[in-house]
Amino acid sequence: xxxxxxxxxxxxxxxxxxxxxxxxxxxxxxxxxxxxxxxxxxxxxxxxxxxxxxxxxxxxxxxxxxxxxxxxxxxxxxxxxxxxxxxxxxxxxxxxxxxxxxxxxxxxxxxxxxxxxxxxxxxxxxxxxxxxxxxxxxxxxxxxxxxxxxxxxxxxxxxxxxxxxxxxxxxxxxxxxxxxxxxxxxxxxxxxxxxxxxxxxxxxxxxxxxxxxxxxxxxxxxxxxxxxxxxxxxxxxxxxxxxxxxxxxxxxxxxxxxxxxxxxxxxxxxxxxxxxxxxxxxxxxxxxxx
Amino acid sequence: xxxxxxxxxxxxxxxxxxxxxxxxxxxxxxxxxxxxxxxxxxxxxxxxxxxxxxxxxxxxxxxxxxxxxxxxxxxxxxxxxxxxxxxxxxxxxxxxxxxxxxxxxxxxxxxxxxxxxxxxxxxxxxxxxxxxxxxxxxxxxxxxxxxxxxxxxxxxxxxxxxxxxxxxxxxxxxxxxxxxxxxxxxxxxxxxxxxxxxxxxxxxxxxxxxxxxxxxxxxxxxxxxxxxxxxxxxxxxxxxxxxxxxxxxxxxxxxxxxxxxxxxxxxxxxxxxxxxxxxxxxxxxxxxxxxxxxxxxxxxxxxxxxxxxxxxxxxxxxxxxxxxxxxxxxxxxxxxxxxxxxxxxxxxxxxxxxxxxxxxxxxxxxxxxxxxxxxxxxxxxxxxxxxxxxxxxxxxxxxxxxxxxxxxxxxx
Numbered sequence: 001x002x003x004x005x006x007x008x009x010x011x012x013x014x015x016x017x018x019x020x021x022x023x024x025x026x027x028x029x030x031x032x033x034x035x036x037x038x039x040x041x042x043x044x045x046x047x048x049x050x051x052x053x054x055x056x057x058x059x060x061x062x063x064x065x066x067x068x069x070x071x072x073x074x075x076x077x078x079x080x081x082x083x084x085x086x087x088x089x090x091x092x093x094x095x096x097x098x099x100x101x102x103x104x105x106x107x108x109x110x111x112x113x114x115x116x117x118x119x120x121x122x123x124x125x126x127x128x129x130x131x132x133x134x135x136x137x138x139x140x141x142x143x144x145x146x147x148x149x150x151x152x153x154x155x156x157x158x159x160x161x162x163x164x165x166x167x168x169x170x171x172x173x174x175x176x177x178x179x180x181x182x183x184x185x186x187x188x189x190x191x192x193x194x195x196x197x198x199x200x201x202x203x204x205x206x207x208x209x210x211x212x213x214x215x216x217x218x219x220x221x222x223x224x225x226x227x228x229x230x231x232x233x234x235x236x237x238x239x240x241x242x243x244x245x246x247x248x249x250x251x252x253x254x255x256x257x258x259x260x261x262x263x264x265x266x267x268x269x270x271x272x273x274x275x276x277x278x279x280x281x282x283x284x285x286x287x288x289x290x
Numbered sequence: 291x292x293x294x295x296x297x298x299x300x301x302x303x304x305x306x307x308x309x310x311x312x313x314x315x316x317x318x319x320x321x322x323x324x325x326x327x328x329x330x331x332x333x334x335x336x337x338x339x340x341x342x343x344x345x346x347x348x349x350x351x352x353x354x355x356x357x358x359x360x361x362x363x364x365x366x367x368x369x370x371x372x373x374x375x376x377x378x379x380x381x382x383x384x385x386x387x388x389x390x391x392x393x394x395x396x397x398x399x400x401x402x403x404x405x406x407x408x409x410x411x412x413x414x415x416x417x418x419x420x421x422x423x424x425x426x427x428x429x430x431x432x433x434x435x436x437x438x439x440x441x442x443x444x445x446x447x448x449x450x451x452x453x454x455x456x457x458x459x460x461x462x463x464x465x466x467x468x469x470x471x472x473x474x475x476x477x478x479x480x481x482x483x484x485x486x487x488x489x490x491x492x493x494x495x496x497x498x499x500x501x502x503x504x505x506x507x508x509x510x511x512x513x514x515x516x517x518x519x520x521x522x523x524x525x526x527x528x529x530x531x532x533x534x535x536x537x538x539x540x541x542x543x544x545x546x547x548x549x550x551x552x553x554x555x556x557x558x559x560x561x562x563x564x565x566x567x568x569x570x571x572x573x574x575x576x577x578x579x580x581x582x583x584x585x586x587x588x589x590x591x592x593x594x595x596x597x598x599x600x601x602x603x604x605x606x607x608x609x610x611x612x613x614x615x616x617x618x619x620x621x622x623x624x625x626x627x628x629x630x631x632x633x634x635x636x637x638x639x640x641x642x643x644x645x646x647x648x649x650x651x652x653x654x655x656x657x658x659x660x661x662x663x664x665x666x667x668x669x670x671x672x673x674x675x676x677x678x679x680x681x682x683x684x685x686x687x688x689x690x691x692x693x694x695x696x697x698x699x700x701x702x
Contacts, residue, residue, distance in 0.1 A: 009502060016498040109330060116590065117335045118519065121526060123553030128532035134505050137530035140498060209527055210495055211551070213519040215332055219495040254499040258488045260462055262499070 005132030012136055013255060015144035018247035022147040023206070024220040025227035025239050026154065027199030033233045034171050034191045036093055037086060040100040042199055042224060043217020044107035049074040049200025050207035050216060051115065057122045057207075066122075067204035074200020079193040086192060087185070104217070111214040119212040139209065146205055150198065151240050157194075158235070167191055226266060230273040232280020241281050245269065318356070320363035321616055323348070323603070324383035326394035326404070331371025332493070332518045336545040337396045339596035340418060341366060342586045344393060347603035349585070357607045358614070365389055371396075373403040380404040384411040390616040391606060393418055393599060397517065398465040402692065405430065409690050414618040416606070418598040420540060420565075422468035423647075423674070424693040426682035428622060432647045433598045433605070433639075435565050437472035438676040440540040443652050443669050444563040445476045445513075448538045453510030454482030457535075459500065459524070460515035462489035468694050469515050469540065475695055485509035495520040497527045504533060511536040514560075522548055529556035536561065543567060547591035549661040560657040565650040566597035566636040569663040578635035601634040605641070608632060626685045637670060644683045647674035 028042045039045075053070035057063055081103065089096045126138035158164035169177040170187040178184045202220065210216060227246060231238030249269045254262030277284045325344055328337045348362045356362060365387050367379040376395065383389045384407070392408070392415045395401040401417050408415045408429045416431045423436035449456070456477045460466035466489060474484055486507040488500055501524075504512060514537050516524055525548060536559040542548050544564030549557050568579050568591060578600070582592050609630060613620040624630060631640035637651035654667040681699040682689070693699050 013499050013502065016496070020496055112330050112334065116588075117338055118551055118590070120550075121552045123556070124526055124530035126530075128530060130532075134502055135532040137498075137527065137532075139530055209530065210523040211519045211526075213332075213335060214330075215519065216495075218332075219493055219520045222493075251499060255503070258503070259490045259494050259500060263491055263494070 002132065005134070008131050009134055010251070010255070012140070013251040014247050016140050017250045017254075018243050019140070019143040019147040020206075021223050021227045021246050021250075022151065022239060022243040023143070023202040024224040025231070025243065026150055026235070027195040027197070027202065028224045029195075029228050029231060029235045029239045030154070030198060031192055031195035032228055033235050033238065034167060034195075035090075035188060037090075037096045037192070038093070038100070039195065040097055041081070041104040041107060042100075043219075043221045044104045045074045045078060045196045045199035045217075046203035046206075046220050047107070047111065047214065047217040048077055049203030050210070050212055051111070051119060051203075052200070053204035053207040054119055054122050054212050058120065063122070063125055063208065067201065067207075070204030070207070071197045071201035074203065075193045075197030078196020078199075079189055081196070082189050082192040087188070090188070108214045108217070115214070117213065121210075121212060122208045124208045143205055146201075147243075150201070151236065154198075155236055163187075163190065223266075226270050230270050230277075230280055232277075232282035232284075234282035234286065237285045238280055238282030241285075242273075245273075245281070318360050320361045321357050321391075321610065322363050322365055322387060322389040323606075324379075324387060324389035324392035324394070325364055325366040326369050326376060326379050326383065326392060327366075328371040328396050328400075329368040332520065333371040333396045335519055335547075335551075336593060336595060339589060339591065339593055340393075340396075340599040342589060343582070343592075343596040343600040344603055346582060346585050347600045350581075351603065351607055358611050362603075362607075369394075369400065371400075373397075373400050376400045376404040377407055380407045380413075381411075384408070384413045390414070391416065393602060395419060396595070397463075398422060398468075399463050401425075402464060405690075412618070414621070416602045418602045419595050420544070420598075422465045422472070422694075423676060424468065425691075426645060426677055426684065426688075426693060426699060427690045428646070428684045428688035429618065429690065430646060431602075431605075431625075431641065432645075432674075433602045434595065434648075435540075435563075435650050435652065436647060436674050436676070437469060437540070439565075439650055439652055439672045439674060440563040441469070441472050441476050443667075443672065444538050444540065444561065444654065445473060446480050447654065447667065448511050448536065448561060449477070449480050449482050452536050454480070455485040455508065455510045456482055456513060457485045457504055457507055457509035457511075458487045458513045458515065459504070460487070460489055460513075461517040461521060462491045463517075465517060466490075466515050470513075471695055473513050473515075490516065490521055492518055493520045495523045497524045498531075500524070501528050501531050501533055504528075504535070509535065511538055513537070514539045515541060517541060519546070522546060522551075525556045525560075526552055529558075534558075538562075540564075543655055543657060543663070544594040547593060549657045549663065550591055552661075554661040555659040557657045557661060558659045562655045562657075563652050564594045564655055565652055566594040566634075567653070567655060567663065568592040569655070570636065570653060570665070572637070574633065574637070575635045597635050601632065601636075601639060604632055604634075605630065622684075642674055642678060643685050645674055645677035646684055647677065649673045 031039045049070035052073040053066045056069045057066040128135045231242030249265045253265030369375040418433045420434040460470045538561045543562040609621045613624045640649045652669040
């Protein structure tokens with residue numbers, strides 16, 4: 001086996017781990033970073049996206065549209081949740097944890113009762129390709145590209161659009177933004193919906209590769225929180241580098257000693273980063289810059 | 291005055307009803323059966339059918355006059371795929387509900403969580419699930435299949451058909467570890483070699499790196515002992531990476547009906563040894579399936595654990611009627627005779643008095659490219675021999691312990 005095969009395989013595994021970490025974490029990072037709300041129902045927005053994607057794909061919608069549908073429905077549900085629950089708890093951050101946790105329990109159990117214990121899968125598209133003696137799934141490259149696309153899209157949204165400027169203004173000094181005529185309530189609503197939609201997108205993208213069950217959100221949660229915790233409050237300077245660092249740790253440890261050590265490596269990395277950089281990677285980068 | 295009369299009358303009436311009620315109850319005190327199964331959480335896919343099977347059997351038995359004239363009453367709790375719930379509810383059914391017998395548990399972790407409580411409160415429990423074997427405990431009856439029934443049939447068949455290089459991918463807890471030890475031993479006994487082994491923590495759903503490790507090791511087939519819905523994502527991911535190696539398993543298809551849930555052909559060439567699945571084409575199996583579907587029309591699949599649970603209720607009925615008692619010690623005297631058998635949907639099954647495990651008909655199920663099931667081979671009357679041979683004899687001594695091939699019962 002030649003060097004190129006090894007390098008490609010390492011890059012592929014890195015990309016795969018990176019995509020999973022970033023896609024799982026993005027929605028959580030937007031909601032936590034922009035609004036300070038710790039959304040424990042994050043996994044259930046992912047599940048919602050996956051379920052909508054699978055059911056619309058079963059009806060006959062092409063997969064990319066089905067994934068978009070998953071993201072949109074999750075965003076709408078997010079907007080509704082913000083309106084009914086989160087809005088009333090903005091100055092009580094600890095209570096939002098309890099409220100969103102309660103929502104997650106209701107969503108999981110409600111889905112189990114209404115839709116049943118599992119849902120038929122949709123099958124992974126595109127097939128596989130061969131490099132050296134290994135064969136790889138093409139769809140995994142699509143996931144990696146989507147992760148990069150999501151990061152790029154978020155950067156553009158928050159830096160280049162009017163909504164982005166208003167959102168950042170609202171987050172930095174809410175009363176000043178309100179005094180200048182920004183509808184801060186609407187901005188909060190849209191931001192929360194955006195985070196929920198990103199979670200739904202992650203669910204939709206991973207729906208073809210996973211078992212669809214009401215508890216599937218839980219398998220994303222650990223990676224999502226770990227990435228956000230070490231990334232810190234900034235989506236771009238936090239989530240992306242955190243995803244990269246953790247993906248290296250995870251893929252190297254997993255290829256060396258298996259999945260168990262991959263997870264141990266992930267958690268040890270988190271402990272070290274939190275100890276050395278209490279404000280996360282983005283806190284460190286921003287301090288350096290100022 | 292009138293008030294006092296009324297009160298007196300009321301008291302008389304009340305006492306009368308009470309006396310009548312106790313009288314009626316005395317004639318037929320129900321036999322209480324505690325049901326602790328996961329109706330939600332990660333394992334619910336495989337275990338909701340177990341609860342339904344118990345309900346079906348109880349309904350049939352009650353319609354036919356109950357157990358020795360006494361109705362069977364189910365006391366059901368949802369254990370939520372959570373080991374601590376098992377402990378909580380096991381204490382509740384034994385101490386507060388005072389049940390005569392408990393049917394409990396899916397994962398081996400949950401069984402080992404509740405088993406000490408059954409022992410402590412001197413209860414009586416059925417574990418109606420296939421597992422890694424080795425439980426030598428007089429308080430337990432196991433109706434599921436064990437490794438010597440599932441692996442000593444499956445692994446030699448696979449090695450003969452596909453080759454002697456074996457890779458094991460197993461869930462990282464007692465079930466996966468001990469089952470993998472069995473696979474290792476059987477592969478060695480048959481002159482093969484382990485190309486590799488990996489243990490996956492429960493709840494892991496991403497398998498890219500594991501898939502590559504398997505491709506690197508170049509095995510002839512993969513033994514998949516993956517448990518829970520998250521880990522079941524492996525098949526889809528392996529298929530999309532075009533691994534296309536035959537797979538052998540003791541848990542898939544027969545528990546989580548992955549061949550129904552996943553899009554073909556992700557489970558192509560999966561071989562499973564199971565003592566029951568709904569596709570088995572015998573009159574007894576068809577009749578059971580028809581009854582099940584009549585009561586639960588929307589049941590997605592009737593799996594082996596549902597059949598194990600169903601036959602367990604009838605076995606319990608037979609034992610109580612023969613012992614003329616619901617006391618565990620009286621029932622164990624009946625088991626010790628060694629002829630507690632019945633015609634189950636899978637075929638004839640018997641309880642082995644030494645280990646209180648069951649003999650089974652083992653079906654080799656093969657999943658085709660379109661996810662249809664065929665049965666290349668059937669082994670009848672396969673006994674759970676290992677515990678007895680290794681030195682567990684519950685008719686003489688009750689060690690209340692679990693043994694493994696590397697940790698066998700102490701020699702007398």
